[in-house]
Amino acid sequence: MTDAPAALWNALETLEFPTLGALFAVPGRLDRYCTTLDLPGGPIRFDWSKTHLFPAAEAILARLAEAQGLAEKRRQLIEGEAINNTEGRAAEHTAQRGVGAPASVVEAEALHERMQGLVEAIHEGLFGEVRSLIHIGIGGSALGPALAIDALTRDGARVAVHVVSNIDGCALEAAFRGCDPATTMIAVASKTFTTTETMTNAASALDWLREGGVDDPYGRVVALTASPEKAVEWGVDDTRVLPFSESVGGRYSLWSSIGFPIALAIGFEGFAEFLAGAAAIDHHFIEAPIDSNVVVRAAFADLLYTQAFKCQTRAVFAYDERLALFPDYLQQLEMESNGKRVTADGQPLTRPSAPVTWGGVGTDAQHAVFQLLHQGTHMIPVDFLAIKIPGHDLDPLHHQILLSNCFAQGAALMAGKASDDGARAYPGNRPSATFLAEDLNPATLGALIAFHEHRTFVSAALLGINPFDQFGVELGKAIAKQIDAGDGEGFDPSTEALLAAAGLRG
Structure with a gap:
């Protein structure tokens, strides 16, 4: 007979937890809780x-x-x-990286081939000289491409990509x-092709091309x-339309045609390696027993x-400048997926x-x-991400100091330090986890992202929630549209006063 979830949650909440120091006194702890996976991009x-x-x-x-x-889930x-x-x-x-229902995998492969054809045509000069791409999207249509491009093109890109998501015109003007309009293409990324911020930015980008002397802006x-x-x-x-399946959600979409700017920047062969790294994690998640499943x-x-x-809260710190956008990416992945107040069947x-x-x-x-x-009063679990091989050619001392600081922080959080002076005392017993990759390349990045997708899914499954909808983002957007259309009336006094102060009320 399967245990009732409520009783199990209660058992977890009432369990007595040893300190981290006491746990390390048990032989074999490191062997049990530290796993190295040999993956396409390196261990x-x-x-x-x-x-x-x-x-x-x-x-x-x-x-x-x-x-x-x-x-079953x-x-x-x-x-x-x-x-x-x-x-x-x-x-x-997962079907986008070759792991899923056979028909969906075949469809994804066909759409990737379509994307590959366009990427290679641009690289071969069939659209004239193309030095830059302005990628316009928001949320999952922008965060994933921005992370991958920033991480993988520090040494240069085949086409320079500028990712723009904010409706604030300052972001678009910076791009x-x-x-140069003469050597720039525009990618418009929107699942519905109706997203207000994206389509407004896209219209302004067309105006910029037109004003820059491009006779056929839509052709770019x-x-x-x-x-x-x-x-x-x-x-x-x-x-020049690259479709993707309706079953691919925004924050999970960089494996699909939304990954076009990644492929354009690093080459389609690099994008294929990105998919392969993710697929390796898919297989581990599916095949490894629970007691050795890192996800x-x-x-x-x-x-x-x-x-x-x-x-x-949970904190994530990337001890590698190339992963600077990783915490931003995880914010949407985890908080939009699992920031829910009802279960999948609608119960509180x-x-x-x-x-x-x-x-x-x-x-x-x-x-x-x-x-x-x-030393704060909050216990905050921390994840550290580090790469063994540096992403630069400077004195190795730079990377030595970087990694020694990363590992020292985890050690200090756990061990703490006693002192008669309270201001100089560290309580310790504060948890952390560490990812150490051999190298940062497309396959490694794909693996790290897929790992966090499945990690988020498992948490949702145990909580009984649906991690794939995001209705919480809709209400504010709907009210903003009412205001833009002049239909919004009867707001609270503060909102009405703000609208008037900003000149949005007559």
Whole structure:
């Protein structure tokens, strides 16, 4: 008989947790909680030994996984069933990298071939000289491409890509200043091809091309969308429309045609390596037993801290400048996916959902926020991301100092330091996990992103929520449209006063 989830959550919450120091006194801890996977881009070490996971807690979480049907939900995800029940569709991002329902995989491969043809045509000069691409999107249509391009093109790109998401015209003007209209193409990324911010920015980009002497601005536009007919109606020729499936959600879409700017910047062969790295994590997640599954282990630790320790945030620090945008990417992935207050069947969620994800770049963050991590009153689990091979040719001392600081922070958070002077005392027993990759390349980045997608999914499965809808972003957008249309009336006095002060009320 399967245990009731409520009783298991209670068992986890009432469990007595040893300190990290006591846990390390048990032989074999490092072997159990530190795993290295040999992946297409090189090995990645996943070290969860400095967390409060231990066999008794894992046993409860494993029973929770069984009670909440994790194995069945994983099967539904991979086989393309309608796991996104509130919107009545599948979530088939894994099919984009070759792991999923056979028909969906074939469709994804065909759409990738279409994208490859356009990328190679641009590289071969069939569109004239193209030095720059302005990629216009928002949310998942921008954060993923921005992360990948920033991470993988520090040594140069085949085409320079400027990602613009903000409706604030300053963002678009900054991209214009770095480009020449005569050698620039525009990518418009929108699943529905109706997103207000994206389409407004796209119209301004067309004006910029026109004012810059481009006779046929629409001829310089590539559309990335699940609504190809709307892109054609807007003015993009069908040959430059790159569709993707409706079953690919925005924050999971960089593997699809939304990845066009990545492929244009690094070459399609690099994009294929990106997909391969992600697929390797897919296979590990599907095939590895729970007790050695690095994805499940990470989600177990996340739930342990939100549910038993009542931690409200989780921090992520990239000790590599090339991964500076990784915390930003994870904010949307985790908070939009799991920031829910009802279960998948519409019942109130009676326990904490996703923590607030935040972070930054080491070593900068050490001199800004680590004071609170070490001596503040909050317990905040920390993830550290590091790369063994540096991304520069400067004195190796730079990278030595960078990595030594990364590893020192995790050690200090755990060990702490006693002092009779309270201002100089460190409580310790503060958890962290560390990713150490051999190298940063397209396959490694793909693996790291896919790992976090599945980590987020496992947390959702155990909480019983749907991680693939995002209705919480709609209300504010709807009210903004009312205001723009002049229909918004009867707001609270503060909002009415702000509208009047900004000149949006007569």
